[in-house]
Amino acid sequence: MGRLLEIEDLRVTLFTRRGDLKAINGLSLGVDRGETLGLVGESGCGKSMTSLAIMGLLPTPPAKIVGGSIKLEGRDLTKLSERKMQAVRGREVGIIFQDPMSSLNPVYTVGFQLAEVIRKHFRVSKAEARKRALSLLERVHIPDAERRLDSFPHELSGGMNQRVVIAMAIACEPKLLIADEPTTALDVTIQAQIVELLKEIQSESGMGMIFITHDLGVIAGVADRVTVMYAGKKVEEAGIDALFSDARHPYTRGLIGATPKPDDERRHRLVEIPGVVPSLADLPEGCAFANRCPLVFDRCKTEYPPLETFENGRKAACFLAEEMEESYVAPVRA
Amino acid sequence: MARSASSQSLDHLYRFARNKGAVLGLIIIVIVFAAAIAAPWLIDRDPLRIVYRPEIWPFTNPKYPLGTDSLGRDILALILFGARTTLMISFAAAFTATILGVIIGAFAAWFGGWLDEVLTRLTELFQTIPNILMIMTVVAVLGQTIGNITFAIGITMWPPIARLTRAEYLALRDREFVLACRSMGMGNIRIMVTEILPNAIPPVIVLGSVIIGSSILFESSISFLGLGDPNVASWGALIGDGRTLIRRSWYICAIPGLAIMFTVLAMNLIGDGLNDALNPRLRDR
Numbered sequence: 001m002g003r004l005l006e007i008e009d010l011r012v013t014l015f016t017r018r019g020d021l022k023a024i025n026g027l028s029l030g031v032d033r034g035e036t037l038g039l040v041g042e043s044g045c046g047k048s049m050t051s052l053a054i055m056g057l058l059p060t061p062p063a064k065i066v067g068g069s070i071k072l073e074g075r076d077l078t079k080l081s082e083r084k085m086q087a088v089r090g091r092e093v094g095i096i097f098q099d100p101m102s103s104l105n106p107v108y109t110v111g112f113q114l115a116e117v118i119r120k121h122f123r124v125s126k127a128e129a130r131k132r133a134l135s136l137l138e139r140v141h142i143p144d145a146e147r148r149l150d151s152f153p154h155e156l157s158g159g160m161n162q163r164v165v166i167a168m169a170i171a172c173e174p175k176l177l178i179a180d181e182p183t184t185a186l187d188v189t190i191q192a193q194i195v196e197l198l199k200e201i202q203s204e205s206g207m208g209m210i211f212i213t214h215d216l217g218v219i220a221g222v223a224d225r226v227t228v229m230y231a232g233k234k235v236e237e238a239g240i241d242a243l244f245s246d247a248r249h250p251y252t253r254g255l256i257g258a259t260p261k262p263d264d265e266r267r268h269r270l271v272e273i274p275g276v277v278p279s280l281a282d283l284p285e286g287c288a289f290a291n292r293c294p295l296v297f298d299r300c301k302t303e304y305p306p307l308e309t310f311e312n313g314r315k316a317a318c319f320l321a322e323e324m325e326e327s328y329v330a331p332v333r334a
Numbered sequence: 335m336a337r338s339a340s341s342q343s344l345d346h347l348y349r350f351a352r353n354k355g356a357v358l359g360l361i362i363i364v365i366v367f368a369a370a371i372a373a374p375w376l377i378d379r380d381p382l383r384i385v386y387r388p389e390i391w392p393f394t395n396p397k398y399p400l401g402t403d404s405l406g407r408d409i410l411a412l413i414l415f416g417a418r419t420t421l422m423i424s425f426a427a428a429f430t431a432t433i434l435g436v437i438i439g440a441f442a443a444w445f446g447g448w449l450d451e452v453l454t455r456l457t458e459l460f461q462t463i464p465n466i467l468m469i470m471t472v473v474a475v476l477g478q479t480i481g482n483i484t485f486a487i488g489i490t491m492w493p494p495i496a497r498l499t500r501a502e503y504l505a506l507r508d509r510e511f512v513l514a515c516r517s518m519g520m521g522n523i524r525i526m527v528t529e530i531l532p533n534a535i536p537p538v539i540v541l542g543s544v545i546i547g548s549s550i551l552f553e554s555s556i557s558f559l560g561l562g563d564p565n566v567a568s569w570g571a572l573i574g575d576g577r578t579l580i581r582r583s584w585y586i587c588a589i590p591g592l593a594i595m596f597t598v599l600a601m602n603l604i605g606d607g608l609n610d611a612l613n614p615r616l617r618d619r
Contacts, residue, residue: 055517090518097517102510107532117518168518 002074004208005031005054005176010068012049012232014280015061021280023049023063025232031176031208036199038223038240039212040255042277046232047212051178053078054210055095056085072176091121094169098181100161104153110137110164111149114171121172136167140197159190163197170201177202178210183218195222216259220244228252231277231288234307238314248316248324250293287318295320346611356607362600366593370421373414381411381567389583403572403586404579413593415567420597423484424549430488431549432542435495436531442496443503444526454500461493469552473561480563483556487549498541502534536612540605547601554594569594 012024024046031037039047052058054070056077070077072092080088097103105113114133118124124132130149137145140163153161162182169177179198183191199222202209211222219226219240226243228236228251236249247253257271275292284290290300299319307317318324350356379385388406390398400409442453460468472486506512507530515525556562557570558577569590576586 057513057516086519086521088519089516095514095517097510097514099510103514105511105515105529105533120519165514168514 002071003030004033004035004073005029005210006069006071007050007054008069008071010050010053010070011066012046012053012058012063013066014063018281022283023232023280024053026068027229027232027234028068029227029234029237031210033175033208034202034206035225036202036209036211036223038219038226039210039229040214040216040219040226041229042214044277044280045229047214047229048180049232050229051095051180051210051212054176054178055089055093056080056082057089087121090117090169090174091172092174093176093178094172094174095178095180096162096165096169096182099185100158100165101153101185103165104161106153109150109152110156111151114149114164114168117168117171132171133167136171137164139170139201140164140167142167158186159193162186162190162194166194166197166201170205170207173205174207176208176210178212180212181214182211184213184215191218192221198222216255228255231283232280233288233317234315235289235318236314236316238316239312242312242314248310248314248321249289249318250295250320250324251289254292254294350607350611353607353610355603356610359600359603359607362596363604366417366421366597366600369414370417373411373418377408377411377414379411381415382407382565385411389579389586391583392585392589400589401585403576404583405575409572409586409589412567412572413569413590416569416572416590416593417597419480419563419566419568420550420553420594423480423487423553424546426484427487427491427549427553428542428546430484431491431545432495432538434488435492435497436499436538438492439496439499439501440503440526440531440534443500443507444522444530450500453496457493457496460490463490465490465552466555469556470559470561473556478561478563480566483553483561483563486556487552490552491545491549495538495541495545499534499538502537503530506530506533540609540612543601543605543608547598547605550594550598550601 007027007029010024010027011022014021014023027046027050029037029039039050041047049058049063052063053065054077058065065078068078072088077085077088104110108116111130111133114136115126115129118129118132119126134145134149137148142148142160142163148156148160153164156164166182177198182198183194186194195218198209198211211219213219223240225237225239227234228249230251236243236247236252238247243252244256247256251273254271254273258273260270273292278284278288278291284301286299286301286303287293287296287305290296293300305317305319307315308321309315310321373381384406385408386395386398386402386406388402388404390402392401392409393399394401398408398410400413403409403412438453438457442450468490469483469486472489473483476482476485503526512525512529515529520529553562553568554570554573557568558574560571560574562568562571572590573587576583580587
């Protein structure tokens with residue numbers, strides 16, 4: 001049995017009036033059963049496009065998969081008909097979106113919405129669906145679940161709603177769960193609870209999970225492996241510990257430098273990455289990070305560094321990856 | 335505190351009841367409905383039958399409290415049975431228009447592209463045709479029956495409903511819960527009908543109630559012009575028949591005129607009340 005999810009050389013292009021934008025440009029990644037892959041990057045780097053591509057929910061037009069494959073247990077999702085894809089969505093792959101308040105239909109009770117998903121994929125009676133909905137609410141630790149079944153989304157807090165959204169996503173016990181910035185819209189205190197809940201559910205069910213975030217602090221607590229994306233490409237992939245102790249790509253090091261560390265005694269300044277992500281409309285010929293990289297040299301501007309594999313299966317797309325010192329810290333710009 | 339579904343509809347009821355005009359409108363409509371339903375028990379004969387001398391003034395003969403018209407027909411009977419015709423045609427026509435408009439508007443917004451282009455142009459085309467001309471033409475071509483009049487008004491009145499529905503669907507289409515529904519494996523029609531429609535329908539219901547009012551006016555106009563169903567009593571037809579006697583026996587026109595006026599006014603008041611009840615954000619203007 002191969003990997004649970006295997007994305008190979010995925011290419012998604014946005015066909016717009018301003019030209020063809022390569023939103024995802026040759027992305028490959030894999031997720032095993034029971035594993036959590038962190039997907040990290042700044043806004044606009046293609047994280048959410050990747051999750052929508054897996055779900056077959058890319059906004060078409062303008063977005064279109066122009067190459068590559070997305071294989072779930074060996075079956076290429078990009079080649080499935082819309083009808084077959086509907087049976088995959090929710091049943092085999094579940095997704096949690098960023099804003100729980102707008103992810104639920106305001107006119108229905110949460111119990112109704114949960115039962116709806118269950119009845120969409122399983123042939124069960126209304127009473128049985130309600131029973132399952134109740135146990136799902138208990139599983140995501142919603143207090144007083146019996147009464148909450150009949151609550152409307154606007155009567156619950158953001159954290160509660162996100163628990164409901166998680167319950168809906170796992171209602172049909174999917175093999176893969178995509179969490180697309182599930183904590184971004186929540187209070188910091190709630191964030192930790194939601195992350196704990198996701199970890200707990202995953203270890204119980206053994207499903208694979210893709211955890212998308214721009215917050216490295218969050219990823220440290222959940223992911224087994226991390227893929228760092230930049231401008232539609234994977235720039236680094238490593239186990240969670242290796243990534244934090246010994247990042248091989250200057251962009252990753254920049255991200256780590258820009259993340260606050262509460263347990264750090266020295267109160268040093270956070271280091272920002274200067275500049276902005278280049279527009280997809282005019283990506284440079286060479287490395288997309290070249291214009292912001294503190295270690296840039298001539299070759300970076302004409303040639304894209306290939307993604308090379310190093311020890312322990314870690315990968316990085318930088319000419320300097322091999323020689324980068326462990327002690328290297330992103331320099332502070334004056 | 336969590337509120338249940340029933341307390342939410344109680345909320346709507348409360349907001350509706352706070353609008354005094356709306357309650358008055360509702361009372362008038364209930365009376366008209368009661369008259370329409372009770373007509374066959376109150377008057378045990380064909381309302382179009384000539385019963386007495388023509389032009390008896392109201393309140394002069396206790397047997398015919400509202401008098402008789404130019405032909406000697408009982409005006410009270412005509413008003414009561416006319417209420418049946420008017421309510422039947424206007425509600426059925428508004429219902430037809432709403433169904434048509436919602437389907438056209440929803441498909442245009444949801445699928446977009448060339449379908450939206452075609453449906454929007456079709457809507458605009460219909461809006462350029464004067465309503466009364468369109469209704470007259472359809473009735474003249476199909477024949478003067480209640481069913482045809484209803485159909486004619488229905489296919490004339492849908493464009494505003496379609497435009498409103500399209501706007502609502504466009505706004506709701508890009509909401510995250512719709513994406514979430516798709517990610518659960520729901521199909522287009524399922525999402526359009528069970529997920530978006532309940533969110534889009536409140537303003538459509540409000541507009542629908544106003545369209546019932548306009549349908550009453552159109553039905554009366556058609557009957558006034560002699561294009562109504564000749565086999566049923568109608569307020570508009572009564573005005574049309576009495577129009578030549580307006581100097582001598584003006585009550586023949588005035589009584590059905592008042593009936594039309596109060597019913598349309600009541601429908602509009604109810605529309606206001608529904609707006610308060612269903613669109614609370616607009617309430618405190």
